[in-house]
Amino acid sequence: MSKRVLCKFFAHGACLKGEHCEFSHDWKAPPNNICTFYQKGVCAYGSRCRYDHVKASRAQPSTPSSSIIENQPLVSESVVLGNTRITSNDVTTAAEFSLSNTPYVLPSIPAWNQESVHHDFLREDDVVQSIITSPSELPICSFAAAGNCPRGEQCPHVHGDLCPSCGRHCLHPFRPEEREEHMMSCENKQKHLEALKRSQEIECSVCLERVLSKPTAAERKFGLLSECDHPFCISCIRNWRSSNPTLGMDVNSTLRACPICRKLSYFVVPSVIWYATSDEKLEIIDTYKAKLKSIDCKHFDFGDGNCPFGTSCFYKHAYRDGRLEEVALRHLGAADGDTIIAKDIRLSDFLANMHLS
């Protein structure tokens, strides 16, 4: 349900949950800009608040549960306002309360609908019965979804089916699409959690510490080598690979090689989880590469610069008009029969090679 509301963290570019976030990461989704404190009656920021000071019903007409309320007879303004409060926001607070064993007491009574909470519970039954026509429009009981519904069999809302992954009664029996979506995201979440659990124990062979127990979040990442399966912290392996080759170390056979098996890897991929199968590793690498491909290369600089990585660069080589760089490799046959790939030939290279002094 909440998938439709834009994630606030995502909007600021700082959502850590990625695709596992329960809020939408689609820019087209409507943002939820409603001030939650105003809903409870008091917002300390008053007119300077960055969130909208409107009542939830008007701002979220698309929320399924509010569709019931719109059809309700208007008794008096305060009552209407009170009933419109069954928006997703309110339901979650109520659900949280049921967990703390005080199901019928709301955290704070909004100043502008003192009576309304009681109205809610008294009236809903008739409302639901009189208006709902198709079973898919029946709202799902969020108490049951959160773990346990105090009203049990008498509850007017639909009690969802048990989700095999998260073990909660949150699958709506009459909304197949929503079921599917929940199952999918739940399974992914579960997989991610399991992978994280598996990764906990894995130690880096350079610092000898558990990678996921490092002090800062930036360090709690694995560095996957492309050619072998030995685990390291991203910071350890990057430090080693970029350290100065002293004592006659050969860059390729020592620094670029795996510290354990000495297999040469040309790149390192950061990852929060450690993989169990080669398919998983491939998936991590592909996701990483795809992400980099969407970022403009700073060396290429929209065609103004020169990228030393050329066609092997992981970043995007696009000109300012959006056109991608086209590369035609020039193969030169050297005198000894070898073929070399000619890079951009510049006059300065020739001059530099002439050793003029």
Next chain:
Amino acid sequence: MQASRARLFKEYKEVQREKTADPDIQLVCDDSNIFKWTALIKGPSETPYEGGVFQLAFSVPEQYPLQPPQVRFLTKIFHPNVHFKTGEICLDILKNAWSPAWTLQSVCRAIIALMAHPEPDSPLNCDSGNLLRSGDVRGYQSMARMYTRLAAMPKKG
């Protein structure tokens, strides 16, 4: 600096925990300086160093484990790859083939392996190297055994 300290501390704990795991190696950290270690290693059997106990001095750089520790023999030893006067060791993993996955413990193991399999083609001790290269294995062995008796065994009486 911090990283090397943390890593050495890890190794110290590991050494304490598995003191009995490798009876041939005894690694001791300096009481006041974690960057200075000494090790006692037993000469491998079926070599002229058998029965001797050799003392090694480790000096760990601040960039450890990105750079190898400096190791030298404190006990006099007659070996083609060990400098007779300074105790300096010629071993690739302590120079260009170093890898941060090596630990002080595994360096000790590598040195024991070097004692059993000398590399006369890159000698630091030319006399010893020349003996081996000219095929005088017996000459090398008796010299090495003599120095082991003189320097690496407890004096009798």
